[in-house]
Amino acid sequence: MADGHGKKPEDFKKQMEENFRVAPSEYTHVKKVIGVVSGKGGVGKSLVTGLSAVAMSRKGRSAAIMDADITGPSIPKMFGIGKSNFADETGLLPAVTVGGIKIMSLNMLMDNETDPVVWRGPVIAGIVKQFWSDVNWGDVDFMFVDMPPGTGDVPLTVFQSLPVDGIIVVATPQELVGMIVEKAINMAKMMNIPVLGVVENMSYLKCPHCGEPVYVFGESRIDSYAEGLGLRVLGKIPMDPDFAAKCDAGEAEEIEFDCLDTLTETLEGLL
Incomplete structure (x- = not known):
């Protein structure tokens, strides 16, 4: 049904969404923006973000990470x-890792990385917008946005302000996470953002003696859970001490893994 000016309700909704969009730097050309989300903290969302960028970089794609987890950034340490x-006449410049991944995080801009960010939501949301509008990202195939957990100001800002092409949902095997994960999924659907699938972190521990999987949190139910929601399982990341050690040492690009092959195939299909 149209109003007196001939506009339908969905037209108004689309116009409002477009009004929230923030234009990128004129020097930025990103093909695909992928949000990495979780319903709660502590599930390894930043690890999945980092490994996703590493995986696509190894595929020969240019990758970047926008660390939108402003109050709990961990991406710089991982890399x-x-x-x-650094900045020049084109704007703020992202750091570039040894493997060529571009990164922007608030921790890189602060005098002391342990200083707390005691800012209200609108200010934090404004920083995220500036990471898109004021940073010269150059040419990027995949930009991964590491978002804070939950469904608050920053995820909403990212969904409304950036041209997000899809989200990756991170979960753990614990049963409670299921309900919380669905909140993040439902938020994305409300914002008309495609959900690419689910990655299960801490899925299992490989026995150092026999190599068989040990399900520390109980046997995984991610396959049936994802099927019930009509989603793909994009990967199952094990609990691997080597992963943690390399991230703590700033050597995330040195991690050897093949647990995200379905994720990389899915992302390649977006281009």
Whole structure:
């Protein structure tokens, strides 16, 4: 049904969504923006973000990470990046890892990485917008946005302000997470953002003696859970001490893994 001016309700909704969009830097050309979300903290969302960027970089794709987890950034540490606030006439410049992954995080801009970010939601949301509008990202095939957990100001800002092409949902095997994960999925659907699928982190521990999987949190139910929601399982990441050690040492690009092959295939299909 149209109003007196001939516009339908869905037209108004589309116009409102477009009004929230923030234009990128004129020097930025990103083909696909992928949000990495979780319903709660502590499930390894940043690990999945980092490994996704590494996986696509190894496929020969240019990758970037926007660290939108402003109050709990961990991406710079994973990739061994310290303070880096370089800029030129084109804008703020992201740091570039040894493997060529571009990264922007608030921790790189602060004098002390342990200083707390005691800001209200609108200010934090404004920083995320600036990471899109004021940073010269250059040419990027895949930009991964590491978002804070939950469905608050920052995820909403990212969904409304950036041209997000899809989200990756991160979960753990614990049963409670199911309900919380669905909140993140439902938020994306409300914002008309495609859900690419689910990655299960801490899925199992490989026995160091026999190599068989040990299900520390109980046997995984992610396959039936994802099927019930009509989603793909994009990967199952094991609990691997080597992963943690390399991330702590800033060597995320040195991690050897093949647990995200379905994720990389899915992302390749977007181009």
